[in-house]
Amino acid sequence: MSDLAVAVGNLALRGPVMAASGTFGYGTEVPLLDRTKLAGMVSKGIFLRPRAGTPPPRIVETPSGMLNAIGLQGPGVEALIRDYAPLWASWDFPVLVNLNAESIDEYGELAARLDGVPGVGGFEVNISCPNVEQGGMYFGNDPVAAARVTAAVRQRTRLPVWVKLTPMVTDIAVVARAVEAEGADAVSAVNTFVGMSIDLNTRRPRLANRTGGLSGPAVRPLAVHLAHQVARSVRIPVIGIGGIATAEDALEFLVAGCRAVQVGTATFVDGAAIARVHDGIAAYLERTAIASLEELPRCLPKD
C-alpha cells in the first residue's frame, strides 16, 4: 500500500483527499463514509453572526452540474464553537473552518475568536464574499482586497491559513501571488463559478437568488486549468477543487500541480465518494509504480 500522507505547509494530512466546504456540513451529517480515508475537512462557511440563508429554490441541477445559492446559512461563530468544535477536538483528522465576512476587520475578528479553540485546526478563508464597505465588490476579485483579508487573518493566528480562490477573475495567478505574499500557507483552487439558469415555464431564474455557484463535473476542466495556473505561480501548496467525483478526476489535479484535493458535490450523491477517491488514488500509484504523490506534478512537461 502506498503511503498517501501529504503535508500542506505545516499541516500533516494522512491522505490527499479532503471534504470541501459546504458539502460536509460541520462533519456530523454525511452518512456511510469510512472516515479513515478522510484526510481532513473544511467546515461549512461561517460568519460571526447567524445567517438565515437565501429563499428557495436554492439549488438546481444543470448539465453535469448544480447551481447553488444557499446564502451561507449558518449558526454563527459562537454556536459553532459551542456545538461543533468540541466534537472536532476528538476527531483524528484536522478540521479547517471556512471564514466569511463582509469587512476586512470582521475576517480578523473571526480568526481571533476561533484561534486556540480546541478542535479548530486551521482556516480556509472564503474571499468570494461581497465587501460591504467597498460597494459590494467581491474581495476575491481584487488582489489588493484579497491580500488585505489574508493579512487580517494571518495577524490573528498561527494556525494554517488557506485562501480559497474564486475563478471569476481575469488572472487568478495575480490573486494567488497576492495572498501568498501576505502569508497564506496554501490556496484552495477553485470556488464555484457564478452561473444562472432560466425556467422557460415562468421565464424567470430557477434560483430565487437569480444566480448561484456552479459545481460538479461541468466545471472540472476549467478548475484543473485554473489550479494548474495557480500551481505554476506560487510556491505554497495548492489544494485542487472542482467537480472531483473519482480518483481519476483527483489525479488530474494532482498531476496539474496540486498537493491535495477537496471533494465536494460528489459527496451529495454518494457519502462514500471521498473514500472511493482515496482508494482509487492508492490503486493508481500501485498500478503505475509511482512511488509517491510528490512525483505526480513532475510528470507534467513544462510548456
Place this chain on the structure above:
Amino acid sequence: MFQLEAPLTGRRQVARDTFVLSFAAPEVAEAALPGQFVNLLLRPGPLLRRPFSVFRATEGRVEILLRAVGAGTAGLLALEAGDRVSMLGPLGNGFTLDPAWGSVALVSGGLGAAPFPIAAAAARAEGLTVTWVHGARSAADLCSEWEGDDALWATDDGSRGHHGSALDAVPDGIGAVLACGPNSMLAAVAGRWPQAQVAVETYMGCGTGVCLGCAVPLASGGYDRACREGPVYRAAAIDWKALPGHLHYAVGA
C-alpha cells in the same frame, strides 16, 4: 439509513403518464415509515439523486409513484426488470399517527398520493378509520390504487367525483388530516386545517441534511431542511408565501 443497489422488480401504470415502480430493497422496506422517502441514483443519468416518497414497503420491496417530468424520472421509467438503481433511505421524518383521532383523511392531489398507501396501512393498524381523498385534473389522472376504508374523488373538470378541489371533498367531522400535493394545495390545507400534517415538495440535493438546498421557510422565521426536519410538517409551521407553489422539473442530463 441504507445505501444499496436495488433491482427493479415491477412497473405498473396507475394513471395517465403515471407509474408505480417496485424495487427489491429489503433493508429499506423493513425500516421505512409512512412519509419517509428514498433518494434514487441512476447511472448513467443526471448528476444528483432524486427523492421519492415511499408509496408502499412490503415483502422486501419499496414502491414509488412517479410521472416523467424530467431527465431523472424519464430514466427511471426506461428501466427494465433487473436494472439497478442506487437507493439511499429511508430518509426524513414521517407522519405521526394518533389512535385518539378515531378517523383520518389522507388528502392528495396528483402525485401527492405518493406517501399514502403506506400511511393508510399504518393508520388502519393503529385502529384509525381511513378516508382516502384524492384529486387530479381529470378522471384519467386519478391514481387508480388506493388504500383505506372509504375513497372520495375530486377532479378539476368534474369528470369523476367532486367537481373541484380535493379539499372540498374531505368529510366533516374527520379526526385529522394528512395531506400531500402541490405546495399551493398544501397552503390551502394550512388555511383550513392548521393542525394537518403535510408532506412538502422541494428541490433536493443530498437528502441527508448536508447541502441545505431543500430549505423550507418556517412561519417562526428562518429555514429548516425538508430532508432532515421534514418532509412532513405541521401545516401551520410553514411560511407558505415563501415556499415555491409549484416546482418545474426540466433538468437536462
